[in-house]
Amino acid sequence: MKNAEIRLAEVEDARSILEIYAPYVANTAVTLTSKVPTLEQVVQTMLDIKKHYPYLVCTRQGEVVGFAYAYKLRPHEAYRWNADLAIYIDPRFQGKGVATALYTALFQILKIQGFCNLYAVITIPNDASVALHHHFGFKELAIMKKSGFKLGAWHDDLYMELKIPGCCDPGTFGAPLPMNLLNKNELATTLAMSTALLDGSPQKVGQ
Ligand SMILES: CC(C)(COP(=O)(O)OP(=O)(O)OC[C@H]1O[C@@H](n2cnc3c(N)ncnc32)[C@H](O)[C@@H]1OP(=O)(O)O)[C@@H](O)C(=O)NCCC(=O)NCCS
Numbered sequence: 001m002k003n004a005e006i007r008l009a010e011v012e013d014a015r016s017i018l019e020i021y022a023p024y025v026a027n028t029a030v031t032l033t034s035k036v037p038t039l040e041q042v043v044q045t046m047l048d049i050k051k052h053y054p055y056l057v058c059t060r061q062g063e064v065v066g067f068a069y070a071y072k073l074r075p076h077e078a079y080r081w082n083a084d085l086a087i088y089i090d091p092r093f094q095g096k097g098v099a100t101a102l103y104t105a106l107f108q109i110l111k112i113q114g115f116c117n118l119y120a121v122i123t124i125p126n127d128a129s130v131a132l133h134h135h136f137g138f139k140e141l142a143i144m145k146k147s148g149f150k151l152g153a154w155h156d157d158l159y160m161e162l163k164i165p166g167c168c169d170p171g172t173f174g175a176p177l178p179m180n181l182l183n184k185n186e187l188a189t190t191l192a193m194s195t196a197l198l199d200g201s202p203q204k205v206g207q
Contacts, residue, residue: 002059004198006105006191009055009067014042016064017057020090029123029155032148052178053083054109056191058098058198065093068102070110073119080175081116081167087132096199099132105194107136107164112186114176116167120160123148130158138162 009017022036037045046069049055055069066089073082085106089098110118120138122129130140138160146154195201 002195002201003061004195004201005059006056006101006194006198007059008191009046009050009057009069011043011046013057013064013067014039014046017046017067018042020064020067020088024088029148029150029153030126030129032123032150032155032157034150050179052176054106054113054179056102056105058089058093058102060093060198065090066098066102068099068106070106070115070118081114081170083110083115083118085118085120087129094128097197100135101194101197103132103136104197105190107162108190108194109182109187110176111164111167112177112182112190113179114168114170114173116164116170118162118164122158122160123155124158130160133160133162136162137165 018037018039021031021042024030025033025036046055049069049071052072053070056067057064058066066087068085068087070083070085073079073084087099087102107118118138120129120133122133124130124143139162141159141161144157144159147157148155
């Protein structure tokens with residue numbers, strides 16, 4: 001078993017993903033989802049997302065400690081080069097570079113696929129998430145004031161945007177590649193390089 005790893009999510013990870021996600025849904029406005037999904041819904045969402053977008057987990061000693069994925073922003077064909085983002089880290093493992101490693105892999109895979117614009121919609125205040133997205137070069141676009149009502153209160157949403165530097169020209173390369181057409185070696189190299197960012201990875205330990 002690897003000490004620490006960034007890898008593609010599998011159906012078997014769904015229970016751990018739900019365990020990380022459920023408290024954020026039930027007790028906070030970090031996500032404006034109001035009802036904790038069932039295990040079956042987490043699996044189905046994962047299977048749908050995995051066809052077109054990367055869905056990643058970070059493991060430590062084989063345990064899933066965080067996950068991140070991209071998904072469709074809006075249904076229109078013209079928005080195919082855009083993606084919305086989700087990232088959740090187990091509170092016991094926050095502040096240790098897990099999100100950094102997950103996002104590094106996620107954004108590189110999205111770039112290889114041919115995506116151009118990434119969006120994070122953050123219920124504010126959420127200093128950690130806003131700082132994380134600034135850290136990766138996202139710019140603040142707009143605040144939708146009192147746009148979500150959850151847990152008895154209105155909440156504001158901050159939209160943040162990253163234009164992926166050097167993304168492929170859609171006019172030349174067409175729509176983003178589905179996940180199953182990605183070059184396997186390139187994918188493996190991207191995941192290995194992100195794993196190397198984690199404390200406890202063989203590369204980081206041996207630096
Ligand atoms: C936001 C979140 C994903 C960050 O994950 P993490 O693994 O703790 O982040 P990292 O350790 O990789 O930190 C990366 C950068 O994010 C910023 N950051 C992370 N946590 C922070 C905090 N508590 N306060 C301020 N900045 C923070 C820093 O810029 C940090 O870089 P630095 O260490 O060089 O200063 C995590 O706090 C989390 O899961 N929060 C709850 C769920 C959530 O808010 N998801 C996003 C919904 S929009």
